[in-house]
Amino acid sequence: MNEPTDHDSPQDNILEVVAQTLHQGDTSRAETAAISLDSHLDSDLGFDSLTRAELLVNAERRFGVQLPEALLNNAQTPRDILDAVATARGEQPAEPSIARQDGTGALAQTDADREHFTVPPFETLQEALQWHARKHPQRTYLHWVISDNDVRALSFEDLHNGSLRVANGLFRHDLEERNTVALMLPTSHDYFYGFFGALYANAIPVPLYPPAREAQLEEHLRRQAAILNNAQARVMITVPEAKRLATVIKALVPSLEHVVTPEDLWGNPLMYPVANAGGNEIAFLQYTSGSTGNPKGVQLSHANLFANIGACTEVLEVGQDDVFVSWLPLYHDMGLIGTCLSSLWLGLHLVVMSPLLFLTRPRYWLWAIHHFGGTLSPSPNFGYELCLHRLTDEDMEGLDLSSWRVAFNGAEAVSADTVERFTRRFAPWGFRPETMAPVYGLAENCVALTFPETSRKPVIDRIDRARFQEDGEAIPNDADHETVLRLVSCGKPIPHHAIRIIDGNGRECAERHEGSLQFTGPSATRGYYRNPEKTAELFDGEWLNTGDRGYIANGELFLTGRNKDLIVRAGRNLYPGEIEEAAATLEHVRRGCVAAFATGMGESTGERLVVVAETRSTDQTIRQQLKHDITQITRDRLGIDVDEVVIVKPHSIPKTSSGKLRRNDCRLRYERGELERKALPVWRQLVRLARTGWRQEGVLAWREIRRHLYSGWAWFAFGLTGLLTLVGVNLMPRRTWRWQVVHFCARALGWLTGTRLVVRGGEKLKPLPEGCVVVANHASYVDAIVIAALMPVPVSFVAKAELQRFAILRRLLRLIDAEAVDRSTDQSSVRASRRIAERAHGRRLMYFAEGSFDAAPGIQPFHMGAFMTAAVAHQPVLPIALNGTQKKMPADRWNPRPGPVEVVVGELIWPDGDDWASATQLREQTRNAIVTMTGEPDRLARPESSQPLPARDSDNSSSTDVENRV
Known part of the structure; x- marks a missing residue:
């Protein structure tokens, strides 16, 4: 082996020795392994005892020293061997070149570090986690905010090791590769262990939302059973409370063999992840919210996800000093992909909290941005509204939002009124107008499709309402009276993606003409899981149908509603969202809890427009006044006559897991007279569920x-x-x-x-x-x-x-x-x-x-x-x-x-x-x-993201019998 030269540092020499030893022992692994001073000889490089002995022999020859035999057992990384070499030479071991940690637990980096940081070309999500766990294991991936005094950190190494434990636990519960694993867990470290544990087992995670209220337990389980049956899930990871219903759930889902908690899966870690999935294989199934029908499982590949995250990163100019703060549920695409997976891909610091914590105490969201220096944070429109209505000046005393540079507003219709009021209200606490960023996305494109240009105020288009409702043409109108319709721009397509608006005949519409929105790009799904009929409806050649309506002006997208929710009356297009927003401005009406829909199609009486609004008030006088006021405000503001207003108690209007209105389900309940049906006791709901699946329960018991x-x-x-x-x-x-x-x-x-x-x-x-x-x-x-x-x-x-x-x-x-x-x-x-x-x-x-x-x-x-x-x-x-x-x-x-x-x-x-x-x-x-x-998978044949350190061509020598040396 060559002697070290003057221009080779000790670090370079030891890494070359490691690379050559690895090349001699395992050529296939040497071609893909990423070697650093802190690579683990066992887990990262696969060195067994004899290969370690060969490594020490090569190191002794390279540096001309005699190393202690105990090093054979004690050395865990190349750095340990380098320190032993320095000691043998009578030198002081070099200080580890590890960046210090700041108060958040994230690595503090210099400006030069950020400037030269590039994300390796990962092929899968599990590769990304392995890379971060290897390169900076102690770096904090996320902080989980539970309360003011309870904030729990999770490092990349802890996530990696915990995921290996869960993966092993899944295999101990009869999981096979490419099986689907349902995750019905709240925001917690366990959720991340479960998600990446499924990936490490080469399975397909299926995020689901846990039950929120006992009164809706039966409806929730039946809705989730439909998803589980479509996904053919074999294992479901859930909370202990739901595990008690395992018999009922398995009776509704024949493919489901095990309902387990994270504690049931926690055991000895896998020695190596089973990472045979390629970039074009399914990473996980993201089920749609089901706002206009039954949820559908969107197939998202690793390549889809990285294309979407990469495009968003390019637009937002994300750097290593960015911090993501999110309260969004992890079963939702905006919460899971938009924040968690993008943070993992880039190695950003992530701060998460439970959606329930935000809904009960919205101040936690803004104070988390303050304490952790949050720069990127998303929310649907109602989240900004909740802050406007719940937070007082006393709640925000000392608050500083000046670090917040992008406030994503998406996942539901964006209100121009909300955008303006939130910007004004929080300006004294450092919130800048250009921070607000209305966006548009959908699960079929991973998450993001259009983003506004950075560093600008939101663009609000003022158009003639009558012309738009009658002709579908968005004619600008700067008047201040109520005949003007205000719509918020959701920006332009992200890089490498395209959108277009088509009419009912499939022809592309001219600018400022409303129609159906389509898109195409590398983030687009290949279709819905085990649902060929809906997949066929999704595609129009190379374009995909979003189901949304809108128009394009100056290259920017303005959304107007959903195709299935559109109400056509007397030749005018009526948009439920506009009616609902107007009604929600009234006192005693719960914001976000108003549904407008048409009913009676095909009947002799003709189609009727119905508005259902929730209120907490039980005073019949107030309820009657609300009916009158809703009828009056829709006529005065929108020029729309409502046929019937129904006032109901809270939680009567069905919603999706992401909080979107299920207008069609609301219409069906209205027609059946079940809007305010009495909630059954939990035991009666369970009895009804058990009666449905008693045959399957017998089969499972006999098995x-x-x-x-x-x-x-x-x-x-x-x-x-x-x-x-x-x-x-x-x-x-x-x-x-x-x-x-x-x-x-x-x-x-x-x-x-x-x-x-x-x-x-x-x-x-x-x-x-x-x-x-x-x-x-x-x-x-x-x-x-x-x-x-x-x-x-x-x-x-x-x-x-x-x-x-x-x-x-x-x-x-x-x-x-x-x-x-x-x-x-x-x-x-x-x-x-x-x-x-x-x-x-x-x-x-x-x-x-x-x-x-x-x-x-x-x-x-x-x-x-x-x-x-x-x-x-x-x-x-x-x-x-x-x-x-x-x-x-x-x-x-x-x-x-x-x-x-x-x-x-x-x-x-x-x-x-x-x-x-x-x-x-x-x-x-x-x-x-x-x-x-x-025919078994090769546990070593996982692709690596970083280029290996090659052995020098001039040094092809190999040692003789290493056992004689030892």
């Missing part, structure tokens, strides 16, 4: 009984055959006879449990040479029994030394000539490998090269021990692939299941030499063969 019966019988059979094995092995005087006892009892156990053993290539086992190394993948505790049933000739298992703690097992392993490997330290592991290699001649050594296993599918990295033994002893390696054992009994589960096991026996692979390079080549060939034979 569980059968599983427990089989599991009990399997353990009885295991005990019986295990006892016979112990007795027979102790009685037989020869090792070959003892192996035949083990072989016979293992096959008997398979017969008793109905486990069919399918063997392909079994003819290669009888002529197997006595001096060889057998290597198999490892996925379950059943694997050793399968190998025993498979092998007609004796093999010596190389087993973990921990098994020696049990006296019965210790004697059994000794009698069948097993080898124990102590893995408590890297030094002991290397010494054990050397000892086994010295005794390898004339024996068939059986290795599970992965060393350990978790509940996730896929082939993990192989340890070097088996291959160094084969190379040093010049013995061939026989690869064996096991399929089905993981399903038979997954990790951390002790309930065996029925099912076959398949074994594929490969061809002998001979080493090319007896050095490290030959051993690593042998490992790579064997592992590739087993990956191919199993």
Whole structure:
């Protein structure tokens, strides 16, 4: 290896040593790994004990020092080795070049850092999280505001580790790759663990909203059951209160096998994420709000999300000093994608709080912006209204909103009146007019579609109301009287996206002519999940239908309403939102709780216009006055005659999970006379739900009984055959006879449990040479029994030394000539490998090269021990692939299941030499063969975002037998 040159820093040299060692040991991983001084040798780079030993040998040669043997076990990162090198040279270890943390827990960066910061080209969301957890693990990803005195931080490393725990828990609950996982959780750290845990398991998260009121429990569960059935969810993660209804929920959703809480999933973390999804695969399903129909599952790929976030970042000129503050629900696209995922992609500091906290105490939102220096924060229009009505000057004493540079206003119709009043009201506390940013987006385009140009005041278009309602033409009118309609611009399409307005015949409208809005761009969904009919309605060639109406003026979008909500009366287009906004200005009417719709279509009496308004007042005089006032204000302001006004109690008007009015459902309830139906007690709602799914409940109960019966019988059979094995092995005087006892009892156990053993290539086992190394993948505790049933000739298992703690097992392993490997330290592991290699001649050594296993599918990295033994002893390696054992009994589960096991026996692979390079080549060939034979995903084949540090072309040397060195 080359000596360090004057122009190479110690940091560069150690990183080059690490890169070259990695390249020698695992070429495929070396091509994608991102190496830094703080990369973890185990989790990030996949170094086992022998590769660590090789790394220390290479480091000693590069720096010309003798490193302590204890470093083999103690070194966790390249920085640790570099510090040991400095100590061996009599120098002071270098201070870590880690930026200090400021008061929020975020890394404080210089202006130069921000200027040169670029986001790596991530392909998936899980890649982004892994990158941040590797590059700056202690950096705070988010703060969760619970109360004034309870704010909880979550670092990238904590999120990464917690997500690995949840992913393992999901696999322990029978999850399979690309299954859907429903998340019915409130805003909390658990939500993020669940979301990214599903991604780490290569599953598809499905955000749902938890029930808000007991009075609507039945309606909520039926609505969510429709989503769960469409998504075919197999696992649902929810709160303990909802878990108590697991039987009812599973009865409504046949595909749902497990209803669990985050605590049920919390266990040992996966060793590696299962990240086989590519950028064009579904990242998660975002169900639409269902304001005009049943919710539909929008398929959003990782590429869609990154295209949308990247385009928004370009418009907003987002930098590393930006801070996102959000109270929006995490099941909503604006809250999840617009704030949380975009913050993760960019590594921004995020502050979140519960929507319920905001609704009850809206001051928390503005004070969070003040305390954390929030620069970006979104809200629907009603959030700004809530602040206007609830907050007093005393609530805002000392408040400073000057850091807030973009206040997104979207997710529902934007009111010009709200925009103006909020800007005036909060100007004394630092809110600038150009901060208010009305936007437009939809789940079918991830979240954002149009943004206003930055650093400008909102644009409000004043048009002639009569002309617009009659002809659909937006003629400017600067008059101040009430015949003028004011609409707020939602800006221009984000980069790389386009919009257009079409008429009823599909022709593109001229500027300032109203029609249906369509869009296209890289953020656009591929369609609705398992809903081909609605998907066909969504697409018009390359364009997608939004369902919204509007017009374009000066390249900017002005929204006017929804196609399905449009009311046509006497040749005029009436817009429910305008009627509802006018009625909501009256005293005693709950803002945002007014619905206008047409009813009686096709009846002899003709179509009628109905307005339903909620009030808290129970005074009948006030209620009658409200009917009169609503009729009067719509006639005076809008020139519209309302046929009927209905005054109802709070929460009578149905809304979506995001707070949008479900006008069609409101109309149906009105027609059925159920607007103010009496809320049933919870127990009666549950009884009604149970009656609906009693057949399914019976099927589920019988399935569980059968599983427990089989599991009990399997353990009885295991005990019986295990006892016979112990007795027979102790009685037989020869090792070959003892192996035949083990072989016979293992096959008997398979017969008793109905486990069919399918063997392909079994003819290669009888002529197997006595001096060889057998290597198999490892996925379950059943694997050793399968190998025993498979092998007609004796093999010596190389087993973990921990098994020696049990006296019965210790004697059994000794009698069948097993080898124990102590893995408590890297030094002991290397010494054990050397000892086994010295005794390898004339024996068939059986290795599970992965060393350990978790509940996730896929082939993990192989340890070097088996291959160094084969190379040093010049013995061939026989690869064996096991399929089905993981399903038979997954990790951390002790309930065996029925099912076959398949074994594929490969061809002998001979080493090319007896050095490290030959051993690593042998490992790579064997592992590739087993990956191919199993068809399992390769846990190392996940794409990385950063370019690796290449080994120098001039240094192609490899070390000799590292075990002799150690």
